[in-house]
Amino acid sequence: MIWYIVLVGTLLPKSLAHPGFFTSIGQMTDLIHTEKDLVTSLKDYIKAEENKLEQIKKWAEKLDRLTSTATKDPEGFVGHPVNAFKLMKRLNTEWSELENLVLKDMSDGFISNLTIQRQYFPNDEDQVGAAKALLRLQDTYNLDTDTISKGNLPGVKHKSFLTAEDCFELGKVAYTEADYYHTELWMEQALRQLDEGEVSTVDKVSVLDYLSYAVYQQGDLDKALLLTKKLLELDPEHQRANGNLKYFEYIMAKEKDTNKSTSDGQFDQKTTPKKKGIAVDYLPERQKYEMLCRGEGIKMTPRRQKRLFCRYHDGNRNPKFILAPAKQEDEWDKPRIIRFHDIISDAEIEIVKDLAKPRLRRATISNPITGDLETVHYRISKSAWLSGYENPVVSRINMRIQDLTGLDVSTAEELQVANYGVGGQYEPHFDFARKDEPDAFRELGTGNRIATWLFYMSDVSAGGATVFPEVGASVWPKKGTAVFWYNLFASGEGDYSTRHAACPVLVGNKWVSNKWLHERGQEFRRPCTLSELE
Numbered sequence: 001m002i003w004y005i006v007l008v009g010t011l012l013p014k015s016l017a018h019p020g021f022f023t024s025i026g027q028m029t030d031l032i033h034t035e036k037d038l039v040t041s042l043k044d045y046i047k048a049e050e051n052k053l054e055q056i057k058k059w060a061e062k063l064d065r066l067t068s069t070a071t072k073d074p075e076g077f078v079g080h081p082v083n084a085f086k087l088m089k090r091l092n093t094e095w096s097e098l099e100n101l102v103l104k105d106m107s108d109g110f111i112s113n114l115t116i117q118r119q120y121f122p123n124d125e126d127q128v129g130a131a132k133a134l135l136r137l138q139d140t141y142n143l144d145t146d147t148i149s150k151g152n153l154p155g156v157k158h159k160s161f162l163t164a165e166d167c168f169e170l171g172k173v174a175y176t177e178a179d180y181y182h183t184e185l186w187m188e189q190a191l192r193q194l195d196e197g198e199v200s201t202v203d204k205v206s207v208l209d210y211l212s213y214a215v216y217q218q219g220d221l222d223k224a225l226l227l228t229k230k231l232l233e234l235d236p237e238h239q240r241a242n243g244n245l246k247y248f249e250y251i252m253a254k255e256k257d258t259n260k261s262t263s264d265g266q267f268d269q270k271t272t273p274k275k276k277g278i279a280v281d282y283l284p285e286r287q288k289y290e291m292l293c294r295g296e297g298i299k300m301t302p303r304r305q306k307r308l309f310c311r312y313h314d315g316n317r318n319p320k321f322i323l324a325p326a327k328q329e330d331e332w333d334k335p336r337i338i339r340f341h342d343i344i345s346d347a348e349i350e351i352v353k354d355l356a357k358p359r360l361r362r363a364t365i366s367n368p369i370t371g372d373l374e375t376v377h378y379r380i381s382k383s384a385w386l387s388g389y390e391n392p393v394v395s396r397i398n399m400r401i402q403d404l405t406g407l408d409v410s411t412a413e414e415l416q417v418a419n420y421g422v423g424g425q426y427e428p429h430f431d432f433a434r435k436d437e438p439d440a441f442r443e444l445g446t447g448n449r450i451a452t453w454l455f456y457m458s459d460v461s462a463g464g465a466t467v468f469p470e471v472g473a474s475v476w477p478k479k480g481t482a483v484f485w486y487n488l489f490a491s492g493e494g495d496y497s498t499r500h501a502a503c504p505v506l507v508g509n510k511w512v513s514n515k516w517l518h519e520r521g522q523e524f525r526r527p528c529t530l531s532e533l534e
Contacts, residue, residue, distance in 0.1 A: 025421045025509040027360070027382075034117050045110035052106055059098055063090075131173040133380070133423025133504070135182050140290045140425075140504050141463065145189035155461030155507045164193040164200040168207060175210055183214035205235045212244065224248055285469040289428055293465055293503035298472025300333075307333055313340075315403045326404055331483060332473040335497050339475070340404065340482045344397065349457045349479070351393045352386065352513060356417035359384035381424045381502070385414040386513075401453050401515050405484060408521035411446040417457075420464065420510040426502040428469055431516060432487040432494050447519030448488060450526070452498075455482045455513045463506030470497045477510060490529040492519065 070077040070087075078084045122130075138148060147153070149162040162170075171186035190207050194200060208231040216224035225248045231241045283289065291297060300308075312325035327341040360382035388395040394415055402409040432449045433440030441448060454466065456477040466475040466483065475483055487498050502512075 025419060028421060031120070031122070034120055038114060038117055041110050041113040045107055048106040048109075052101065052104065055101060056098070059101075128173055128176075129380075130422055131170050132177075134170060135174060135179070136423045136425070137463075137504055137506055138182075138185075140293050141506055142290075142294065145185050146192075149189055149193070153462065153507050157461075162189075164190045164198050164207075165202045167193065168202045168210075171207075171210055171214075175214065180214040180217040183210060184218065187211035187214060205231055205238065208234070209238075209240065212241070216244075216248070221248060221252060225252065283427060285428055288469045288472070289467060289501055289503075292467035292469060292472065292474045293463065293501075295465075295474060297467070297474045304333055313404065316406060318403045320403055331475050332468070332471065334471065335468070335485050335495055337468075337473060337475060337483055337485045339478075340484070341478075342480050343400070343404075343482045344455055344457070344480055346480070348393050348397065349511070351391065352397070352415075352417060353457065353511060355386055355391060355394070356384040356419075356513075360417075360419055381418045381420045381426060383416055383418045385416055387414050397455075398515070401517075405451065405453065405517070406525055407451060407517045408525060409515065409517060411519075411521040412515055412517045413444075415513055415515055417511070417513045420502065420505045420512075423504045424464075424502075424510060425504040428499050428501040430487070430494070430496070430499050432498075434494060441518070444518065445520070448492070448494075449516045450488045450519045450522055451484065451486045451517045453482060453484050453515040453517065456480070457511035457513060458509055460505055460510045461508035463503055464508070464510045465503045466500060467503055468498065468500045470499050477512075488519070489533055490526055491532045492528060493532050 070083075078087060134148065137143065138145070143153075145167070149167060151159040151161050167186050167190035171183045171190060174180070174182035174186060187207050187210050190202065191204065191211065194202070194204050194207065208227055212224050212227035212231060215227060225245070228241050228245050228248060231238060232245065235241070308330035310327070310329045313328045314321040314325040326343060329339045329341060331337040331339050361384070362382055386394045388398045397415065398409050398412075401407075401412075431452050456479055458477065459479045460477045464477050466477075467473065468475075485498060487495060489495055502510075
């Protein structure tokens with residue numbers, strides 16, 4: 001069964017649209033092994049071709065010596081009956097054998113293997129997705145193109161470089177999306193690397209063609225004209241550039257005429273339109289969200305910090321935790337976010353991951369207008385769902401959550417396991433259903449999501465924080481820990497300060513699992529209060 005996330009997390013089965021390799025590290029590691037297998041197959045093919053050429057070379061050397069001798073005295077040579085017989089045999093039989101050897105296709109094994117493996121290859125959608133992930137990381141973490149191109153990222157183990165051709169391709173992806181801001185950045189990076197002497201299949205003319213148009217689209221007519229002239233110096237016959245040059249000159253001349261007609265008492269209205277930069281998007285807290293992802297969030301006052309404590313927690317005298325209490329740490333005060341340390345073992349993590357890996361699918365949401373299931377750029381991860389009855393480890397984890405929170409997990413959703421790959425993220429969202437979404441969990445019949453429990457099942461080299469833009473909190477992944485918070489006040493009203501996000505993974509691999517606990521069954525475990533916001 002394949003599951004998709006609907007609206008705020010309700011699940012429905014649906015056939016898979018496309019695997020989306022770039023969203024999962026697990027699938028990309030499989031591709032590494034696939035490529036290694038193909039390289040081995042390619043080397044076998046090369047060896048077979050070399051053996052074939054070696055045989056042909058021996059034939060050529062032998063026949064070269066023989067014909068050199070024969071041509072010195074042709075009559076005397078064929079006058080020998082053995083030579084006459086062997087000449088007939090060679091031309092009738094052996095040259096046919098040589099022909100068959102030359103025509104023998106040694107690539108069958110390699111082509112067959114390639115054909116089989118190609119069905120697992122990423123497609124154009126995956127390549128574009130990976131490119132967009134790089135652009136997303138660039139914006140979120142304020143990285144310049146040169147830093148990314150040189151691979152100077154924090155926490156990297158395997159440094160890698162972008163070629164001028166790679167930079168050109170990133171610029172083209174942005175161009176296709178009408179994202180002229182990033183088009184300009186990456187085309188300029190490609191041009192710099194070419195100017196520095198890098199040998200590439202991409203030429204400066206192609207780069208300048210895209211760059212000049214992207215600059216023009218952002219309103220910098222002077223720079224667009226300059227770049228177009230530079231292009232024409234390299235290729236005077238470039239048809240589009242010649243057309244653009246005339247058009248740009250016409251626009252500039254028209255602007256000058258407009259300025260001349262301006263009355264003496266008015267200021268010159270001729271200004272080059274400002275660059276648009278990154279387009280204004282749908283996310284009002286974008287700047288705050290990205291600052292928190294970079295660790296530039298709001299700092300608590302010393303007075304508030306003094307209210308945060310570390311403690312041992314026995315689950316309200318739960319027998320399982322009296323002798324070995326859990327380690328608690330306050331991460332934030334309002335909303336109260338608690339981290340549990342050493343709460344899931346490495347062995348348990350590996351079992352959960354092994355159970356989830358075969359089921360990981362790209363998460364989708366339900367379009368609130370059309371109701372259609374669709375992948376969205378603001379949630380990029382792979383997820384799977386595990387039931388307690390499937391494995392005793394999952395059941396034990398569920399009971400541990402119940403024992404430590406005091407909440408009934410029998411009405412909770414299944415354990416969701418998520419893997420965030422290249423640029424994997426989940427932009428700011430609520431876990432609970434708002435008042436304008438009264439039917440979000442009606443099918444479950446368990447009420448709203450009262451609380452969230454989130455396990456961190458891996459360390460992340462860089463990025464990947466869980467942030468709360470409304471209050472300025474940042475919680476960083478630490479393997480073996482979990483964080484817990486209430487989404488609803490005790491009155492049942494939603495706590496809007498719990499709006500949170502999973503920041504893009506900059507370097508590394510992020511595994512998490514979460515449990516959404518619901519209202520039903522908590523009536524006596526967390527009684528309602530008379531105050532709406534308590």
